[in-house]
């Protein structure tokens with residue numbers, strides 16, 4: 031078998047981080063970090079603090095040459111500064127000895143997001159002092175561990191820590207201030223510079239840092255990198271690249287901020303925190319840049335778009351979803367972008383050594399009696415390695431590749447449901463089990479390369495032929511059935527091993543009688559409905575990723591309902607996703623009486639035990655109403671859509687609740703779903719109540735109708751009349767004035783419904799999911 035080889039000395043390994051695996055959050059004097067305070071999840075994680083010998087042994091068995099881990103700052107300085115907690119450092123002492131004895135080279139990261147809570151209370155990263163505390167911490171860690179660690183990374187993904195932590199608020203510490211985020215970013219870079227100086231003066235051999243670099247592309251460029259852009263799109267791409275990538279690359283590697291970023295920072299809190307001499311400290315010579323790559327950022331110019339909270343300064347830029355395969359996180363899989371990033375960095379910084387310090391994927395793993403056959407993860411890593419190799423062949427200076435990650439672990443805001451590990455962890459027992467991807471990676475490391483052409487996958491037939499039994503017998507063996515004699519079992523298992531056979535769905539289905547087909551049933555196809563489009567795209571991608579086949583069915587007539595129920599009763603499908611179950615639909619109920627698991631997109635009209643995914647309609651309506659009240663509106667009318675729609679009922683309930691809190695009376699007009707009826711309802715409201723100063727419409731279509739009516743009646747929006755909609759359809763940002771509305775997450779709903787179904791298929795207990803909505807403020811109110 032020929033091999034696509036990597037350069038000699040190429041470093042193979044895995045990355046982890048302290049808070050995501052260690053557990054033992056109050057052991058040996060450790061203090062709390064911002065993540066202990068921010069996260070409600072169980073803190074035990076993978077209990078790596080106690081199980082590190084087993085984890086190191088696992089890595090050794092898998093042939094890892096390198097292990098990137100992070101040191102927990104609050105173990106070393108429980109109170110953020112002051113006296114070093116030697117007991118905390120003892121843990122890393124033991125870990126390093128274990129690693130070195132196993133022949134694994136340690137790569138230490140000093141900051142992977144777990145700031146001591148004590149420092150947060152003193153101001154956190156927006157405070158300059160934190161940078162100095164970090165340098166003290168770096169010196170203390172190096173003082174104790176420097177004799178055994180050659181390569182030090184100061185920070186992990188400062189963009190995420192600064193902008194998700196301090197602006198978007200989805201990460202710890204959960205603050206929501208653009209000014210604080212820019213300050214944090216600067217102080218993290220200052221911390222990096224000061225720590226690098228401290229490490230060097232302590233004699234550190236190699237110092238680097240780790241950035242998440244996402245190539246920024248328009249949707250059209252995803253399949254054609256060279257595509258020429260309009261001036262507007264080129265500006266949008268350059269601006270997001272400056273915010274996400276160059277904000278860190280250029281100060282750290284060139285000693286200056288990108289010119290177009292400075293006015294944005296100035297508008298968001300000013301430039302006062304950037305002091306003379308800072309950039310000289312920040313731009314320390316580096317030996318190695320760690321690059322974390324997962325997926326590209328896809329954007330286009332969209333004049334009316336408000337700034338995304340994670341990207342202050344991104345006004346007028348739309349973050350797009352694209353029709354590609356995605357991981358279970360919903361992240362687009364575009365391996366060639368890894369190559370793009372590495373080539374770009376090597377072209378811009380020709381002296382700099384690079385290392386891919388994180389790359390990997392979350393997929394829904396299915397644990398079977400004979401292992402975890404995570405074929406999607408294998409092909410994800412394989413395709414990214416091919417992209418990496420092509421960058422190396424094109425001259426990129428990539429010295430190694432570390433998979434994210436060794437173990438299924440605590441994935442920040444996503445908790446424990448995400449599965450990025452090469453090794454499965456059963457969190458009830460802490461038992462580790464290498465997935466197929468771990469064994470596959472071991473072979474890649476062993477041969478320092480990939481097989482040139484992926485070998486044709488052996489099939490059930492090949493195994494049957496090799497072991498001289500029938501297909502059904504092979505299927506029984508791989509499914510662990512007891513009815514097979516030990517001799518036959520041994521023969522089959524030998525053939526399975528020799529051929530490297532991965533039992534696939536077909537083999538399993540011979541025994542389990544699963545068809546592997548999932549029906550995606552659309553009950554009311556609505557024209558141009560973005561949700562339906564997202565559902566078809568994402569549900570299909572995710573379920574196909576989990577080895578299912580999707581059958582699309584239209585449930586628009588009584589006859590089609592009958593046929594669908596029949597198929598479920600005959601078990602011709604394994605599961606059903608139904609959307610939407612509105613309008614007293616009996617299909618959901620009839621399907622729920624069959625044995626086939628069903629999940630709904632949208633809360634059903636009649637309360638039932640069938641799990642569903644929906645958005646927080648009531649919460650969104652309350653937020654919209656509260657926004658109108660907060661901006662001084664007192665007489666607010668609501669245009670309701672058809673009251674048999676559950677979403678409309680919930681939106682009305684949220685609106686009423688918000689009014690009730692301030693003792694205001696609701697004022698309602700009914701409509702159907704058309705713009706014309708929205709206009710008519712607005713006219714009616716204005717006729718009934720001349721003092722009306724705001725309209726909240728149950729959908730954007732109705733709100734757009736109301737805008738029209740206001741214009742015809744000579745009412746100025748928003749001066750005389752504020753208008754707020756719901757859904758944030760594409761047209762909402764194109765109206766004049768732009769429509770303030772409530773955004774519902776589209777891709778997330780689709781992914782959640784797919785995940786819910788997969789959980790049900792695995793027989794797990796499931797509950798319904800309600801996703802948050804977000805008010806998008808434009809000009810109309």
Ligand code: FCB
Pocket residue numbers: 047050186187190242322388434441442450
């Ligand atoms: C990266 C983080 C890492 C993990 C992966 C999935 O952004 O560095 O801790 O969460 O994403």
